[in-house]
Amino acid sequence: xxxxxxxxxxxLHQYFISPIVYVVAMVFLAVTDFLFYLQVRGISELxxxxxxxxxxxxxxxxxxxxxxxxxxRNMSFVLLLIMPLLTMRLFAEEKKGRTSELLMTSPITITExxxxxxFAAMLVYLLLLILSMHLPLILSIVTDISWTPIFASYLGLFxxxxxxxxxxxFASALTENQIIAAVIGFGILIGLWVAGVSGGNTGESTLxxxxxxxxxxxxxxxxxxxxxSTRGLxxxxxxxxxxxxxxxxxxxxxRWK
Amino acid sequence: MISVKxxxxxxxxxxxxxxxxxxxxKGEILAFLGxxxxxxxxxxRILTCFMPASSGTATIAGFDIFEDPMAVKRRIGYLPExxxxxxxxxxxxxxxxxxxxxxxxxKAIGPGLAGAIEKCGLGEVSRRLIGNLSKGYRQRVGLAxxxxxxxxxxxxxxxxxxxxxxxxxxxxxxxxxxxxxxxxILSTHILPEATAVCxxxxxxxxxxxxxxxxxxxxxxxxxxxxxxxxxxxxxxxATPAKIKAIAGVLQITPQTSAPDDETAFIVESDIGHDIxxxxxxxxxxxxxxxxxxxxxxxxxxxxxxxxxTEEKAVDAQPPAQLAMTSKIKQGAL
Numbered sequence: 391x392x393x394x395x396x397x398x399x400x401x402l403h404q405y406f407i408s409p410i411v412y413v414v415a416m417v418f419l420a421v422t423d424f425l426f427y428l429q430v431r432g433i434s435e436l437x438x439x440x441x442x443x444x445x446x447x448x449x450x451x452x453x454x455x456x457x458x459x460x461x462x463r464n465m466s467f468v469l470l471l472i473m474p475l476l477t478m479r480l481f482a483e484e485k486k487g488r489t490s491e492l493l494m495t496s497p498i499t500i501t502e503x504x505x506x507x508x509f510a511a512m513l514v515y516l517l518l519l520i521l522s523m524h525l526p527l528i529l530s531i532v533t534d535i536s537w538t539p540i541f542a543s544y545l546g547l548f549x550x551x552x553x554x555x556x557x558x559x560f561a562s563a564l565t566e567n568q569i570i571a572a573v574i575g576f577g578i579l580i581g582l583w584v585a586g587v588s589g590g591n592t593g594e595s596t597l598x599x600x601x602x603x604x605x606x607x608x609x610x611x612x613x614x615x616x617x618x619s620t621r622g623l624x625x626x627x628x629x630x631x632x633x634x635x636x637x638x639x640x641x642x643x644x645r646w647k
Numbered sequence: 648m649i650s651v652k653x654x655x656x657x658x659x660x661x662x663x664x665x666x667x668x669x670x671x672x673k674g675e676i677l678a679f680l681g682x683x684x685x686x687x688x689x690x691x692r693i694l695t696c697f698m699p700a701s702s703g704t705a706t707i708a709g710f711d712i713f714e715d716p717m718a719v720k721r722r723i724g725y726l727p728e729x730x731x732x733x734x735x736x737x738x739x740x741x742x743x744x745x746x747x748x749x750x751x752x753x754k755a756i757g758p759g760l761a762g763a764i765e766k767c768g769l770g771e772v773s774r775r776l777i778g779n780l781s782k783g784y785r786q787r788v789g790l791a792x793x794x795x796x797x798x799x800x801x802x803x804x805x806x807x808x809x810x811x812x813x814x815x816x817x818x819x820x821x822x823x824x825x826x827x828x829x830x831x832i833l834s835t836h837i838l839p840e841a842t843a844v845c846x847x848x849x850x851x852x853x854x855x856x857x858x859x860x861x862x863x864x865x866x867x868x869x870x871x872x873x874x875x876x877x878x879x880x881x882x883x884x885a886t887p888a889k890i891k892a893i894a895g896v897l898q899i900t901p902q903t904s905a906p907d908d909e910t911a912f913i914v915e916s917d918i919g920h921d922i923x924x925x926x927x928x929x930x931x932x933x934x935x936x937x938x939x940x941x942x943x944x945x946x947x948x949x950x951x952x953x954x955x956t957e958e959k960a961v962d963a964q965p966p967a968q969l970a971m972t973s974k975i976k977q978g979a980l
Contacts, residue, residue, distance in 0.1 A: 396747040400733075407735045492731035492792070495695040496748045497720040645698045 546613020
């Protein structure tokens with residue numbers, strides 16, 4: 391436990407001393423804010439016209455559906471594009487700088503090394519999500535919003551981040567080149583993302599069902615709509631564990647080469 | 648303290664090390680000497696539990712490296728060939744991190760840190776970023792990292808590689824000062840280093856140990872004859888035959904690198920059979936113009952070449968002779 395804490399702290403230290411986190415956070419917030427702004431402006435124009443005709447308030451659920459569902463969908467896609475940048479460094483740099491030799495000859499386990507990196511990345515990701523919460527907060531000033539589906543959405547995004555980061559960590563363990571790690575990470579994530587799309591095209595075959603179950607975007611959608619399903623929880627947690635397990639095996643196999 | 652038995656490592660069909668055996672007593676410094684690619688780093692990586700061996704075993708401080716790697720790792724300080732540093736940390740931050748993952752108790756971290764900083768002379772740079780340090784200081788931080796948890800065994804892979812001569816001497820002094828308290832294995836392909844720092848030398852070549860001995864022991868072991876370097880003013884085609892005729896001379900080899908107005912030979916005789924008197928007398932009497940007579944002692948360098956190239960010794964020029972030729976070039980003449 392103490393080792394794990396030490397490793398998490400070291401990773402966080404390295405995160406915040408490098409510019410990557412700041413750049414990633416800035417791009418993430420700028421893009422999501424802009425898309426959010428477009429969404430809000432579109433809806434407010436629409437509802438202004440609507441109100442003139444109907445003489446009434448826009449119901450709460452419609453605010454969520456009209457603004458937050460598209461916003462969180464956009465946000466998840468932006469995350470898909472930036473998350474591999476958060477993980478690409480984690481193992482690749484240790485290998486390139488030969489510091490992996492220090493870690494592997496110290497009395498700590500590979501599990502601790504992998505989890506230390508994963509938890510540190512999750513904390514950074516959590517920070518990104520917390521920063522993005524200014525969007526619903528700002529909107530809550532001007533209109534009533536329903537918080538429950540928003541928390542469900544954030545829970546979904548958080549769990550989805552686990553999959554993104556564990557897969558990215560796995561990609562990083564495969565190579566000592568950070569760019570290659572990022573590209574492999576993108577590959578895995580985009581593959582998981584579009585799995586559902588391919589399922590839709592091939593009809594209701596077993597393969598299509600499996601593919602649509604594997605699709606991150608489809609699983610996330612139910613959370614964004616405000617539905618916390620065991621199916622979704624199981625999916626995100628098991629995919630995260632799969633990524634961590636693969637990562638563990640790659641790091642371990644490194645010793646046998 | 649360290650005992651290595653029948654250790655072998657294969658990378659696919661390539662044999663990295665083959666049946667390596669040696670022991671190191673407590674407080675000893677052992678040099679692991681060999682050309683690049685001989686298997687030094689592989690052996691060290693196996694001993695530090697970085698990679699497993701294909702067969703064989705080793706114990707460190709009584710713990711088996713396969714059965715109890717955690718106990719072994721706690722007792723080893725390892726400086727790899729490239730010091731494992733995080734350039735974005737300061738020296739102190741880095742050393743504290745290492746102390747923690749080496750399992751040092753919270754209370755022991757402070758004294759351990761102070762001790763390592765003092766032993767490695769890092770006081771002035773302790774607050775600087777490692778990325779901004781010179782290579783010599785980085786090497787010292789690497790050394791400090793290896794000894795911060797006061798391990799029984801220190802394993803140093805080419806600790807002086809890439810440093811300037813002054814830094815090399817400093818690091819060597821540091822290592823010498825650490826002996827006694829720690830058992831040390833260090834690898835090097837620089838021969839004077841082995842002599843300067845270590846009593847016991849293991850010579851490894853193409854994955855095999857070719858000799859384990861003290862430096863003097865090695866030298867006498869390889870020597871098959873006493874050699875004398877002879878320089879004369881007037882030599883001709885008949886000279887070798889004349890010298891060969893002197894009692895006790897086994898062999899005579901002309902040295903091609905001598906200046907035009909001189910002739911040089913290496914005259915070999917049986918070990919313990921001193922021919923200098925006969926030789927000088929004969930040379931002077933025959934009016935060859937004796938310039939110099941010098942007994943040649945094999946340096947570790949020659950021993951090394953002799954041992955590591957033994958299989959090729961049937962070639963036109965034996966390796967020991969090659970080394971001597973270069974020695975003559977370097978300034979004996």
